[in-house]
Amino acid sequence: METTKHRLLLAVIERLNSYGSWTGKTHVQKTVFLLDAAKKLEMPFKFVLYKHGPYSFDVENELQEMRSYGAIQSVSVSSYGVTLKPSQNADWLKAQVTLTSEQEQQIEQMCEFVSTRNVTELERLATAAWIRTQEHITDPERIAGRLHELKPHISVAEALQADHEIAPILCSA
Amino acid sequence: MYTQVYLHDVRRAYDAHLKAFLQDWLDGGKFSGQWQDMLRITDNDVLVALHRAALDKTDPFHAPAALLMNRQHFRTVYNQVTAHKMRCPTVLDDVLAYAQKEFGAENVFKDHYLAKSEPNEFFVLTTNGSIENARQISGIIDNVPVMEVGFIFVEPSLEEQAKRQIDAHLKTLL
Numbered sequence: 001m002e003t004t005k006h007r008l009l010l011a012v013i014e015r016l017n018s019y020g021s022w023t024g025k026t027h028v029q030k031t032v033f034l035l036d037a038a039k040k041l042e043m044p045f046k047f048v049l050y051k052h053g054p055y056s057f058d059v060e061n062e063l064q065e066m067r068s069y070g071a072i073q074s075v076s077v078s079s080y081g082v083t084l085k086p087s088q089n090a091d092w093l094k095a096q097v098t099l100t101s102e103q104e105q106q107i108e109q110m111c112e113f114v115s116t117r118n119v120t121e122l123e124r125l126a127t128a129a130w131i132r133t134q135e136h137i138t139d140p141e142r143i144a145g146r147l148h149e150l151k152p153h154i155s156v157a158e159a160l161q162a163d164h165e166i167a168p169i170l171c172s173a
Numbered sequence: 174m175y176t177q178v179y180l181h182d183v184r185r186a187y188d189a190h191l192k193a194f195l196q197d198w199l200d201g202g203k204f205s206g207q208w209q210d211m212l213r214i215t216d217n218d219v220l221v222a223l224h225r226a227a228l229d230k231t232d233p234f235h236a237p238a239a240l241l242m243n244r245q246h247f248r249t250v251y252n253q254v255t256a257h258k259m260r261c262p263t264v265l266d267d268v269l270a271y272a273q274k275e276f277g278a279e280n281v282f283k284d285h286y287l288a289k290s291e292p293n294e295f296f297v298l299t300t301n302g303s304i305e306n307a308r309q310i311s312g313i314i315d316n317v318p319v320m321e322v323g324f325i326f327v328e329p330s331l332e333e334q335a336k337r338q339i340d341a342h343l344k345t346l347l
Contacts (some may be wrong), residue, residue, distance in 0.1 A: 019314065050294060051294045052294050055292060064289070066321055068255075068258065069262035071262075076315075076316050081312060089259065120306075141183070149258045
């Protein structure tokens with residue numbers, strides 16, 4: 001059992017919850033990716049550019065295992081999908097792994113940034129971050145063009161706006 | 174249905190024994206990555222090798238083959254259930270460590286399978302014409318029950334004793 005990975009994911013879920021985020025799997029996925037992309041924290045998860053932006057099969061599998069022993073639960077809200085919440089063994093997990101104050105702080109800041117965004121916004125922001133950090137393109141116009149090329153349903157104007165929002169976060173690392 | 178067939182404990186024990194046999198029997202412990210070589214080995218070749226090794230006590234592959242061919246497969250002495258895992262998240266590893274200490278590592282093995290989660294990332298067209306992420310509008314897609322099995326197996330002659338001791342040990346764990 002990868003308790004360190006689970007502890008990081010639990011912290012993200014708890015902080016997103018505390019900021020009033022919907023806290024679906026997409027919010028968790030994009031928060032973890034942005035923490036890693038911004039070099040705020042070294043997150044032990046691999047990401048690929050998937051249908052709706054950066055995606056980690058590792059994160060998905062670890063969330064599944066966390067559900068299996070009750071560290072988290074998926075709460076179904078009729079017609080609105082599911083939201084992730086800590087569950088009965090969250091305290092057991094916290095007792096196994098303690099996060100540093102630096103880790104707690106970085107997670108808190110990123111969760112605050114992500115919390116109120118919907119999945120469509122998160123797709124744009126995280127994909128812009130992917131282009132900056134994985135494809136090493138830094139010119140905003142080129143980033144917007146590349147984002148539109150990868151995700152044609154995102155207009156160039158929306159892509160520019162997304163890069164404008166995410167660039168300061170990546171550059172503050 | 175799927176779990177009752179493919180994740181049945183005896184079937185899982187046989188899977189483990191077959192893997193152990195193949196790792197001993199195949200050159201380099203695994204099938205060739207070259208498809209031309211791969212096609213030279215059929216199920217029939219493996220079954221003949223198993224049959225011959227099980228009959229001949231001097232055969233270097235006799236021990237793993239006999240487990241499979243003579244119904245000497247390791248026996249289930251612990252089957253992890255959700256209630257146990259909820260009370261003690263590490264219960265399977267704890268029981269394994271106890272059993273290995275009591276009966277020897279060579280006489281015990283664990284089998285654990287947790288189905289990998291599917292990404293299920295796709296958009297849907299709603300009745301009012303908007304396009305939404307399926308995860309946001311379905312309570313089912315993100316909440317498919319977790320499929321998991323966990324077993325501890327022991328060498329057949331130890332079955333009864335191991336079951337008694339593990340049952341007693343579980344009372345201290347749970």
